[in-house]
Amino acid sequence: MSLRLELVDVHAEIEGKEILKGVSLTVEQGRFHALMGPNGSGKTTLSRVIMGDRRYKITKGSILLDGEDITNLPAHERARKGLFLTFQNPVELPGVKLFTLIRSSYLVHHPDDKRSFQEFITYVQSKARLLGMDTSLLSRGVNEGFSGGERKKSEILQMSLIKPRIAIIDEIDSGLDVDALEAVAKSLKDTIYTEPKMGVLLITHYQRILKYLAPDTVHVMMDGRIIKSGDYSLALKIEERGYEWIREAR
């Protein structure tokens, strides 16, 4: 059965400041949504609110997963239900080996996996190589001194191993060189489109990555609201003309 994430008129604030001002959105497993919008419009906030960042206060509305209200569920339970978030700027975890994090989180999601420890290492390394990722990163502290691109690859690696049912992917394409972008997009495509297909909400500023991935829907967020949705051509139009015309058209 495919998982369905539904946001109903979600309002969220942080430090007394309202950032999300009524967001309604449905992401179903097997569907690919892109989310675009100017800097500071609330895209990252939305992604965190979906994943359960408790620093944000939801003042109105609700988040449903297959009809179940998860608005107050802690992040790890949302993750266990099949949600995943790749971070725009993933934090450093000094001394926590990337491999340790990968191993622990993998076992949470795949407790019945039959691979031996050694086989698992080999498996992770091969996935990392597909991303053009230096496997020595696995034995370093998570994001500790990682370059921008290395951080993005580590996020995608973790996602492809866990294989969530619905992923929110926040600006995975910024800061990547041309080759890295291609490798990341290819891995994304593999992960997303192999059965069971994933549902995706991909946040980006550029149509470049969308060209590889062909989204079903493109949404535009401005000032804490989704104000326009369309097909892939909307992304092309934004790339060409920016956002002002959308605002003016309203």
Next chain:
Amino acid sequence: MDKGSKIDEIIEERANGDRIITRARYPHVFREGLDRSVVEEISEIKGEPEWMRRFRLKALEIFNSKPMPNWGPPLDIDFNRIRYYVLPDEVKARRWEDLPEEIRETYEKLGIPEIERKYLSGSVAQLDSEGVYANIKRQLEEKGVIFLDSDSALKKYPDLFKEYFFRIVPVMDSKFSALNGAVWSGGSFIYVPENVRVDLPLMTYFRMNMMQEGQFEHTIIIAEKGSYVSYIEGCTAPIYNVTSLHSAVVEVYVKENAHVKFTTVQNWSRDILNLSTERARVERMGRMEWVSGSLGSRVTMLYPSSYLVGEGATASHLSISLASDHTWKDNGSKVIHFAPNTSSKIISKSISLKGGTTVFRGLVRIPKGSFNSVSHVQCDALILDESSRNFTFPHNEVYEESATVTHEASAGRIGEEQLFYIMSRGLTEDEARSMIVLGFLDDVMKEIPLEFSLELNRLIKLKISELGGTG
């Protein structure tokens, strides 16, 4: 004094929810309190030479004349309510099989035989004040290595013992070193002859078994020129709700080109005050390593020191401490660079939670003339909740222009963003916290014995689960 009476003690230990029951019999149970007659009696029972009897009495006078330290953690010790000597009626056993059943069981529950199997080089384990289990491997004897409990060493090698007893630690060093001088009992005595390498670590295990008991081992390690030895001491005690005192003295003599590694790991129960004095004298090109891990005890005050007296001598000090449940870990290091081209490295990692207090006190002194000496001090503290604290008091006295002392310190809390990141990968908040704490310790984990790192791991997870979703 009710000498000769037998008491069956039933001891319960709660370790991770398990309950261990052991029995030990105590024939020589001293009355509480400390005066000349107690000291004389201890010396008499042990059949000590006259000089030691007089030494003890002199030490008692010094103890009585010294004030309690007027700094550091609050110490509420009633010296009149401590038993200063307990002698198990079992004679010292050479072989495991010779040990009385109940003592063997105690050790088994403590995991001693496993540890033994791992470090096959031999072990002196100490139950209460006597080394009852002494097992020295043949190879060591053939190489001329002495590894005995200190009481036996005094009997067997009186001159050698006297030469090194209370030398680098003067008896008047502090109130507690004087106390040790008056009532010391047990501890290890290790002598490694010139150019002998003892490749496997020597181990001992101390355990306090009686209520309101004092434990005052005196450990001496002598590493002759070009030798190497690693010594690991583990301490634990069952849980009572009365204050007990552990006040050991450790003296390490590192001769030219010799290398000594001294590891103490303690998981005393919460009613123990652990106030020990540890010091090493390091000669030309010698190397001293201190590793101390303190998990348990109510109050620990422990500041291993290294006196670098020969050119090119080095010292490294690593301490890892965990203060939880309103305990106080006052740790630190002291290094004095008496000679040129000496170097030292001090690393302290501390974790406080559930109202725990961790303190680091560092002293590095480089007198004029100790050319090109270098010292690096690093102290990192992690504080897990609002009720816990850390204080850092580094103190450097550098009088030599060509010397370099560098200092790094960090005190941090676990970031909400770090927790959210790990939790977004499906791990619970407790698991996320444990992961971050173990990451904090990652760079020093390889320096500590495996058993200790497992215990540390277990304890951190346990304590964090007790914390609950606060923080």
